[in-house]
Amino acid sequence: MPAVQETIEQVKAIDVDQYKYGFVTDIESEKGAKGLSEETIRFLSAKKNEPEWMTEWRLDALRRFQQMEEPDWARVSYPKIDFDDLYYWAAPKSVEGPKSLDEVDPELLATYEKLGIPLAEQEMLAGVEPKNRVAVDAVFDSVSVVTTFKEELKKAGVIFCSISEALREYPDLVKKYLGSVVPVTDNYYATLNSAVFSDGSFVYIPEGVRCPMELSTYFRINEQNTGQFERTLIIAEKGSYVSYLEGCTAPQRDENQLHAAVVELVALDDAEIKYSTVQNWFPGDKEGKGGIYNFVTKRGDCRGKNSKISWTQVETGSAITWKYPSCILRGENSRGEFYSIAVSNGYQQVDSGTKMIHLGKNSSSRIISKGISAGRSQNTYRGLVSAHRKASNARNFTQCDSLLIGQDCGAHTVPYIESKNASAQFEHEATTSKISDDQMFYCLQRGLSEEEAVALIVNGFVKDVIQQLPMEFAVEAQKLISISLEGSVG
Amino acid sequence: MLEIKNLHARIAEEETEILRGVNLTVNAGEVHAIMGPNGSGKSTLSYILAGKDDYEVTEGEVLFNGENMLDMDPDERAAAGMFLAFQYPIEIPGVATMEFLKTAMNAQRKARGEDVLSIPDFMKRVKAAASHLNVSMDMLKRPLNVGFSGGEKKRAEILQMSLLEPKLCVLDETDSGLDIDALRIVSEGVNKLRGPERAMVVITHYQRLLDHIVPDVVHVLSKGRIVKSGDKDLALELEKNGYADYVDTAA
Ligand SMILES: Nc1ncnc2c1ncn2[C@@H]1O[C@H](COP(=O)(O)OP(=O)(O)O)[C@@H](O)[C@H]1O
Ligand SMILES: [Mg+2]
Numbered sequence: 001m002p003a004v005q006e007t008i009e010q011v012k013a014i015d016v017d018q019y020k021y022g023f024v025t026d027i028e029s030e031k032g033a034k035g036l037s038e039e040t041i042r043f044l045s046a047k048k049n050e051p052e053w054m055t056e057w058r059l060d061a062l063r064r065f066q067q068m069e070e071p072d073w074a075r076v077s078y079p080k081i082d083f084d085d086l087y088y089w090a091a092p093k094s095v096e097g098p099k100s101l102d103e104v105d106p107e108l109l110a111t112y113e114k115l116g117i118p119l120a121e122q123e124m125l126a127g128v129e130p131k132n133r134v135a136v137d138a139v140f141d142s143v144s145v146v147t148t149f150k151e152e153l154k155k156a157g158v159i160f161c162s163i164s165e166a167l168r169e170y171p172d173l174v175k176k177y178l179g180s181v182v183p184v185t186d187n188y189y190a191t192l193n194s195a196v197f198s199d200g201s202f203v204y205i206p207e208g209v210r211c212p213m214e215l216s217t218y219f220r221i222n223e224q225n226t227g228q229f230e231r232t233l234i235i236a237e238k239g240s241y242v243s244y245l246e247g248c249t250a251p252q253r254d255e256n257q258l259h260a261a262v263v264e265l266v267a268l269d270d271a272e273i274k275y276s277t278v279q280n281w282f283p284g285d286k287e288g289k290g291g292i293y294n295f296v297t298k299r300g301d302c303r304g305k306n307s308k309i310s311w312t313q314v315e316t317g318s319a320i321t322w323k324y325p326s327c328i329l330r331g332e333n334s335r336g337e338f339y340s341i342a343v344s345n346g347y348q349q350v351d352s353g354t355k356m357i358h359l360g361k362n363s364s365s366r367i368i369s370k371g372i373s374a375g376r377s378q379n380t381y382r383g384l385v386s387a388h389r390k391a392s393n394a395r396n397f398t399q400c401d402s403l404l405i406g407q408d409c410g411a412h413t414v415p416y417i418e419s420k421n422a423s424a425q426f427e428h429e430a431t432t433s434k435i436s437d438d439q440m441f442y443c444l445q446r447g448l449s450e451e452e453a454v455a456l457i458v459n460g461f462v463k464d465v466i467q468q469l470p471m472e473f474a475v476e477a478q479k480l481i482s483i484s485l486e487g488s489v490g
Numbered sequence: 491m492l493e494i495k496n497l498h499a500r501i502a503e504e505e506t507e508i509l510r511g512v513n514l515t516v517n518a519g520e521v522h523a524i525m526g527p528n529g530s531g532k533s534t535l536s537y538i539l540a541g542k543d544d545y546e547v548t549e550g551e552v553l554f555n556g557e558n559m560l561d562m563d564p565d566e567r568a569a570a571g572m573f574l575a576f577q578y579p580i581e582i583p584g585v586a587t588m589e590f591l592k593t594a595m596n597a598q599r600k601a602r603g604e605d606v607l608s609i610p611d612f613m614k615r616v617k618a619a620a621s622h623l624n625v626s627m628d629m630l631k632r633p634l635n636v637g638f639s640g641g642e643k644k645r646a647e648i649l650q651m652s653l654l655e656p657k658l659c660v661l662d663e664t665d666s667g668l669d670i671d672a673l674r675i676v677s678e679g680v681n682k683l684r685g686p687e688r689a690m691v692v693i694t695h696y697q698r699l700l701d702h703i704v705p706d707v708v709h710v711l712s713k714g715r716i717v718k719s720g721d722k723d724l725a726l727e728l729e730k731n732g733y734a735d736y737v738d739t740a741a
Binding site for chain 1: 540541542543544563564565567568569573574576579580581582583584585589590593594595597598601633650654
């Protein structure tokens with residue numbers, strides 16, 4: 001509730017262009033050669049001192065990518081991307097690899113501070129409530145600049161580091177799981193990512209361990225003409241638990257920037273992974289110029305019995321979003337959840353949803369999707385729920401609600417259901433509504449301004465999903481949503 | 491406090507006039523009842539006072555404490571102390587009643603340049619007001635008006651009215667959909683708010699509400715005009731003879 005008030009303050013503080021993360025950090029950076037080639041990949045792999053097998057893995061992905069066609073089934077449209085006109089490696093010059101906090105370039109620390117991301121461990125340690133502590137992996141362009149609380153996590157046996165570091169320190173773990181959930185040839189952008197991924201986070205929770213704090217990664221694209229291809233891998237061993245949050249922002253630039261990430265989650269017996277995203281890449285300006293192309297493959301494998309993976313996403317940014325965080329419910333009794341808020345305004349195009357693939361007996365899943373469209377945006381929910389022959393008693397509940405603000409936007413719901421097992425029970429509910437004039441008038445009569453009224457009604461609409469977010473981020477997410485919708489009424 | 495002078499209004503972009511020259515003055519401390527047959531323009535008048543933009547004022551003026559009210563936005567009118575208890579309160583899904591109350595109170599306070607309420611202060615006020623109106627904690631946690639019974643909706647309206655402490659209260663058919671017990675609770679809630687600083691306009695179709703909320707003046711609205719005014723006995727007369735006489739006069 002205080003979030004509503006804060007939202008308004010926040011909204012007021014913002015000038016014409018509402019995106020407040022649009023600044024550019026002036027820092028000397030090093031870039032690889034432009035273009036997608038074997039040479040680019042060898043350069044990148046060498047930069048990161050990767051093992052030989054990794055370089056080969058990448059080169060194999062590149063060869064496969066060159067045979068593939070760009071998919072066109074999503075309800076999004078954009079000019080063809082020239083992959084040879086992009087840089088695949090950019091790093092702040094001062095960074096050689098993740099360092100301790102006091103070695104990090106102050107300019108970088110200032111950047112994260114400006115973004116409101118807590119990197120200082122001291123400050124956090126001083127906090128009274130230990131549950132508010134969050135360990136952060138900060139990724140700037142192609143590299144991870146720092147990971148906080150590493151030592152403390154290590155004591156609990158938790159590994160939390162950049163994937164580059166993991167490749168050097170824990171190559172066997174990476175080799176065992178990398179590509180085991182999202183195969184190299186899964187789809188066009190995943191294959192591209194497999195060839196050129198630059199950095200990202202690696203998390204390993206050992207058997208029986210409940211990760212002692214929230215883990216989170218903040219991605220920041222700073223460089224121009226640079227694609228960001230991060231790769232995240234999270235492994236939860238038997239009976240372990242982890243909650244992970246990712247956030248992303250980028251400067252305001254006139255040209256479009258490509259972001260093609262892959263996230264793989266593996267949950268073994270009785271393990272639980274909670275993965276939350278607050279995605280706020282630059283959405284483009286009022287005329288629809290610029291903004292991030294966000295083409296992301298996220299998939300979780302509930303590999304063990306009684307395992308659980310839950311995706312929660314708040315999507316407010318990007319010019320184009322193409323992402324379907326999914327669960328493969330392989331384990332008996334496993335559970336997948338997808339909670340999503342996708343906000344589109346201006347000329348944004350969102351095509352997002354989930355896949356719940358039921359393979360194991362008694363597996364269950366739940367999908368709650370809230371799409372909010374305003375301006376001239378298009379917002380599509382695309383989902384697949386399927387039950388394999390052996391998935392007896394598979395259950396799914398899906399609820400897709402769309403809220404339209406204004407006359408020029410669109411909301412679309414494309415649910416696919418496939419069941420090869422007669423005992424599977426799938427339920428689907430969908431609604432489309434508008435903020436009615438009567439609701440607005442009622443709120444105004446009680447003294448709310450138009451902005452406050454929209455914020456309140458929208459917060460009510462997304463409440464079921466906001467409740468799924470870790471407490472510390474729920475308020476932030478509400479703010480973001482309201483900011484994204486600023487100027488959508490009146 | 492409220493002066494309505496020769497008010498003419500129609501549905502925006504339509505020809506037919508709904509209000510055809512309404513004159514009404516309500517002073518601080520007074521309670522005026524407006525009675526009239528269905529379709530005579532009672533709700534229209536209340537909506538125009540609150541600033542709903544479906545209606546277009548074609549002639550006349552409305553002064554609220556001497557200021558031209560028709561120039562103010564609905565939220566400005568609210569902050570200035572105008573409250574409308576809706577005939578059909580609107581559902582706000584997902585927004586707990588409690589949350590709505592707090593948002594509304596603080597929005598008005600901020601508009602008036604006052605500090606926002608502290609949580610304990612807010613809770614104290616809500617609890618006191620809610621207990622008088624027989625509103626439970628459980629109801630306060632439910633989304634506003636969603637799945638509320640007719641009686642609950644009307645009690646929620648009066649709860650908002652007591653917390654917002656308006657100067658001018660307009661109640662549109664607050665008695666409709668209430669059984670005898672609910673009618674008593676709601677009326678008591680309204681009577682508590684009567685005071686020398688406050689003016690009330692109570693719109694109703696039936697006389698029975700006015701047994702509980704005894705008005706100083708009763709007006710009969712018919713076909714968009716006030717055709718007769720009198721004291722509380724006028725309501726009793728209407729109850730006995732119906733509106734037929736007045737419908738004819740207005741024609
Ligand atoms: N929004 C509207 N659109 C069309 N007609 C309306 C609207 N509001 C009121 N009217 C018409 O105006 C007249 C007065 O209505 P109303 O003010 O609701 O009367 P009352 O509240 O006295 O029953 C009726 O004929 C009604 O049909
Ligand atoms: Mg009416």
